[in-house]
Amino acid sequence: MDISFKAILIQGMLGLNNGAFYAMLSLGLAVIFGLLNIVNFAHGAFYMLGAFAALIGLTQLGGWIGMPDLQINFWWALLLAPLFVGLLGVLVDRTMLKRLAGLDHLYGLLLTFGIALVLQGLFTNYYNTAGTPYPGKPEMLDGVVNLGFMFFPKYRLFALVFSLLVCLLTWYLIERTKLGAILRAGTENPDLVQALGINVPLLITLTYGFGVGLAALAGVLAAPIYSVSPLMGAELIIVVFAVVVIGGMGSIMGAIVTGLGLGMIEGITKVVYPPASSTVVFIIMAIVLLVRPAGLFGRE
Template identity: 70%
Template sequence: MDISLSAVLSQAMLGLNNGAFYALLSLGLAVIFGMLNVVNFSHGAFYMLGAFGALIGFDYLGHWLGDEGLRMNFWVALLVIPLLVGLVGVAIERTLLSRLYQVDHLYGLLLTFGLALILEGLFTNYFNVSGEPYNGKPPILEGALNLGFMFFPKYRLFSIVLSLLVCFGVWWLVERTRLGAYLRAGTENPDVARAFGIDVPLLRTLTYFLGVALAGLAGVVAAPIYAVSPTMGADLIIIVFAVVVIGGMGSIMGAIVTGLGLGLLEGVVKVFYPPLANTVIFIVMALVLLWRPAGLFGKEA
């Protein structure tokens, strides 16, 4: 089989784009599990909410308000929608999840799985299951750049750069700032944190807000690339869980590095043996768990 270097590099770039989404979604999942010990199975639903928030703001908002000229452009959606999705997460955390912190993790998983089904069902009733295109991509990000070995869409390059900036920004926030130290203290040893006057319930709420907002941000960024549909989160959440398990449950750096690496691997495998591309992530997960059950960056129990 004659495979050119340009074909490998082209697929690697496309894989890196997918890997950026894996990293961004896995990051939110890792933050929630690492800080709250909650297996957030509704993470894909919040990703879907972010994409639909962008779609509704651009295509439906003006119609609902009686003025077709009123549209939420992409840059506004990039700032506003993750905050709104995060607030939905805050309401869920305060009213439901906060009651389950002292019981087995299975209850949190079942609750979030049920929430995912409810949200998916609600949007399925009002939107096309096959998906709708988002037409609000900024004109400045239209077209493609000549990378020498391929013409790469400007928007995909933007999504890669933005995802990397957000991922490492969150890592810096959690690992290198005073707020991050409070977050870690409030979840690792809440009794001691309370003794020092730290508001532990507030920190837990902020942590869930951050993780859910990251999922909403990923949805907004994904909207111009993928069809916006009620099942888009369910289609991706299994892969994202695999990424988190490989990187180490709760490891922020593990989620970032593993997401990017597996996206690259998936892209390159498509060149050499396309049927393997859909399963290579799960093969890697099985091998990693056999060698290191805690994951590549996880801490052994």
């Protein structure tokens, strides 16, 4: 078997690109689990909603509201879709998740799983599962750049850098700011944080909105790369859960590093031993669970 170093680098870069999506999604999941104690199975559906929000905003929204010329372009979608989906998350928390406070994890998991199925079902009804390409990739991001060892699509490079920035900003927000300190304290002991005068129910709602907004942002970024389909989130979320398990719930940087690392490993496996490329993440998950059940970066 002759595997060129170049092929490994190329797949590694493409894998890193996927990894950046894993990182953004697992970040939101970890933050939500930390404060709400809910395993958010709807996360993939909100990612899908982000991509659809971008698609619909560009191609259909204008027609729906009687302004056929209105097209929400990619850049605006990058801002508006996460806001819209984040607000939807706020609504979901206020109307449904709040009622589960204090109950077993399982109820939150079942409810969010149900929400995911409803959302996927709705979109499957109106858009086919084969997927619709997103036609709004900005012209300036067409073409490729020469990285020296390979030609890399400009858009993918943009998506990679952009999601890395978002991850680092989120890390900074949580680990280095006052708001982040409140969030971390709330993750440790929400009752006491509330007894110290902080409106924890509001904090929880905003955190859920922020987490799913992050998923939607990843969805918008993904739209020009993958086709927009009702099941795009369901396929991805399984891997993302594995990423969260491997990284551990305790650390924000852990979620980012694990996401990127696993994306790369997945990419490289495509060259080294292609049949294992879609299972390698789960093999790693099994090993990590055996050796370090709290995850690589988790706190016991």
